[in-house]
Amino acid sequence: MPAQADDLTRAPDASPQTEPIETRVFRAAHLSIGLNLPLLPSGQIVADFNEQIALAQRADALGFRALWVRDVPLNSADYPDPVGHLDPWVLLGALASHTRQIALVSGAIVLTLRHPLHIAKGAISVQTLSRGRFILGLGSGDRPPEYAAFGANGDARRELYRRHWETVTAAVGPAPRVMPDAAPDGAPGFTLLPQPLRAVPMLAVGSGGQSVDWIARHAIGWMTYHREPDAQQARHSMWRAAVERVAPGEFRAFGTALRLELSDDPDEPATPILLGYRTGRHALVERLRALREHGTHHVSLNLPSSPRAPRDVIEELAEYVLPEFHN
Template sequence: MSAAKSTIDHRVFSAGRLSLGLTLPLLRAGEIVADFREQIGLAALADMLGFRALWVRDVPLNSADYPDPVGHLDPWVLLGALASHTTQIALASGAIVLTLRHPLHIAKGAGSVQTLSNGRFILGLGSGDRPPEYAAFGRDAEARRELYRTHWDTVAAALGDAPRVIPDLRPENAPDFMLLPEPPLPVPMLAVGSGGQSVDWIARHSIGWMTYHREPETQRARHSMWRAAVDRLPAPAFRAFGVAMRLDLSDNPHEPATPLSLGYRAGRHALLAVLDDMRENGTHHVTLNLGSDRPVRDVMEELAADVLPKFHA
């Protein structure tokens, strides 16, 4: 990026600091049908309360065989609505399935959200991990690693400092294309999951690496591997490390942390300790996937009152 460098990624990812975001949809435990009008209101509340990012998933197809029964809106439609109903909070995709969408369509969507949000978009990109979905879209799951790299290059070219369109084919006398309107700032691109790539490739091409919560010892090992890759870059650079974590926030603030799949059940005091340990071990952002018996607004307001000030001051 140039002098017109995006700043939204620095509000979410900053060296030595930890910020907190939320993953949509925001549902109570056991809910599988989201009222997306309510979700837009909760997103506006998250913006007002001071959360740093809202994360939107790309789930093209559902199946009874999949563990997640929640129906997700098309991410570009939802991101457009979020851009129109928030003012400060970062909007992030976690993640657009880079291998199942044409990269120029992704670039057009990302530039559109960047324009509507006035520069608040972070483009998280993943490769998907379900071979039957590849077949449904006429893609070869075995080719996903190469697809990820080539599609990444096309998106990066279209959204960078000097935007240019890389066509799949260029017939004789074909015109040069451009994507308009040009967004106000280049769009930061973030690797979500590995996409079948090495950590060295991710460190060279992405602003950082977003991964799922794992038990602390495993996560520390992954972070050490990431730091080593960042240290191998030819020039010193900051590269972010972020985690998506499930949270069942107890209404008892003193309840100890109990491990859950991809996260914890905890009272706020134990949660503060967990997050502080993550910050000390080099995590820059945690997006919380809420799920408890409590009303979502109550959980958000408790987090904003008693947790966010410890990290966002």
């Protein structure tokens, strides 16, 4: 029997997850836990590709909900983060083909420094390779000198972010279409193939220079940096108010990226560090419970270089922390 016309536009043997991937990561009254890549041992700033794939596979098998991949094209001695990140699309493609259940999230593709149609093509490709496990996190970048390096106008980033978001949304949404920058007389129509398995969920990572109302209206949720409890609670309250204004009764996710130095001593109390805590696992569970109670739906853990091997840390987290939240 000949294939239906619609089937000819889709990748072969690419059936989507039965449950939308965003609901496995973000769910009301629940908190899930993910990991930021790369996971590096002490003193290493350039990721070993094969080791990252092996750690990703182990995180997948242990039940972590998401792997987060950053978009950091350039390094500078002036930047506080010395890590040499792999290109996000290359790494996401490899993760898609080497993992089975875990969500893959870009945290975040710099929407203002890449053409939106290239972003859409990458998102559809990763979604296809991962069979529906991709969440497209988008940001505007927080390093102004990079705008100059790429010949972009940093002063225009807010408007550029909105325009590019619209173009990506059209291309990866439920009725995919290409919005060209220009369409001279006689120009052909364009499509992006393969078609998305389903609309690619789009997540705001940081504010992108936009209001919380704009984010609540256009994104499945908002991912922010860690703040101390009172400041984070105020931010969450602002978010909930925005959701009720623009999408009353609808679910919009709220998540945070948390830097974690996990102590060998499980009873070590939590001590604040930049964007997170140094803590033993017992105090970590308490902090995560508090986040859940205050309405946080996902925490992505950033494990900085430390004397502990990354594999040892994720094994301990899987044995003693994940069962508190992933049941």
